[in-house]
Amino acid sequence: MSHKNRTPHPMCPLSDCMAFIGGAWTPNILWHLAQGPRRFSELRADIPLVSAKVLTQRLRELEERGILLRIVSQGTAASVEYRLTELGLEFLPVIQAIAQVSLRLKRRAIAAA
Amino acid sequence: MSHKNRTPHPMCPLSDCMAFIGGAWTPNILWHLAQGPRRFSELRADIPLVSAKVLTQRLRELEERGILLRIVSQGTAASVEYRLTELGLEFLPVIQAIAQVSLRLKRRAIAAA
DNA sequence: CAGCATCCCACGGGATACTG
DNA sequence: CAGTATCCCGTGGGATGCTG
Numbered sequence: 001m002s003h004k005n006r007t008p009h010p011m012c013p014l015s016d017c018m019a020f021i022g023g024a025w026t027p028n029i030l031w032h033l034a035q036g037p038r039r040f041s042e043l044r045a046d047i048p049l050v051s052a053k054v055l056t057q058r059l060r061e062l063e064e065r066g067i068l069l070r071i072v073s074q075g076t077a078a079s080v081e082y083r084l085t086e087l088g089l090e091f092l093p094v095i096q097a098i099a100q101v102s103l104r105l106k107r108r109a110i111a112a113a
Numbered sequence: 114m115s116h117k118n119r120t121p122h123p124m125c126p127l128s129d130c131m132a133f134i135g136g137a138w139t140p141n142i143l144w145h146l147a148q149g150p151r152r153f154s155e156l157r158a159d160i161p162l163v164s165a166k167v168l169t170q171r172l173r174e175l176e177e178r179g180i181l182l183r184i185v186s187q188g189t190a191a192s193v194e195y196r197l198t199e200l201g202l203e204f205l206p207v208i209q210a211i212a213q214v215s216l217r218l219k220r221r222a223i224a225a226a
Numbered sequence: 227c228a229g230c231a232t233c234c235c236a237c238g239g240g241a242t243a244c245t246g
Numbered sequence: 247c248a249g250t251a252t253c254c255c256g257t258g259g260g261a262t263g264c265t266g
Binding site for chain 2: 027098103
């Protein structure tokens, strides 16, 4: 999606949502946060191939847009928790639809092989 | 989306689907084809801001991946029709979910204003 | 632990002009 | 009508190294 015009045209009925989940890793982040709040390092473990830089970028972006909350707990070591807001929960139907189609495609691929 | 690794990691449960609809305009193309087969120029009218180059690229890509069919009709003038395959139809739940969330977000924005 | 800084590049996409 | 050809560019993202 991808670069300058992530929201291609205001009149497109899909742009408003795609502007949020357009990033390469964003859907996966949301998917893992759907199970419940998670810490930074947990998300890194969930999505091994994402770099720390990009993960931070996406999380900050999602925070700015009100999709998730960043909660810093002051303990002996730094600890930050991310959790979906109510607005963030609204995206779950999309995430789940994507997951279901992915599953179907995988089965199809297996059946074809 | 994405550039090099549009399919971030095989183990991500969303990658298989996102690899297809990751392109900036792809969801919109699918959305307009969901209503029925459409010609090239019609799609251009549906999505005014997409360039011919990119539209062609996405359509070719979707054809290669078996999501749509490209049907050339030989008449007085060149005419090409694009229609979703059965595989393509499998993506409609995602497209519809995206459309619904977009609608909700729009209402939310209006309510906030 | 949870980042930030820096450097670097591939690729998606835009603009314009031209063709069968 | 339905593209192709060419040039150009911004941004998302990767890699590595460092910090509070």
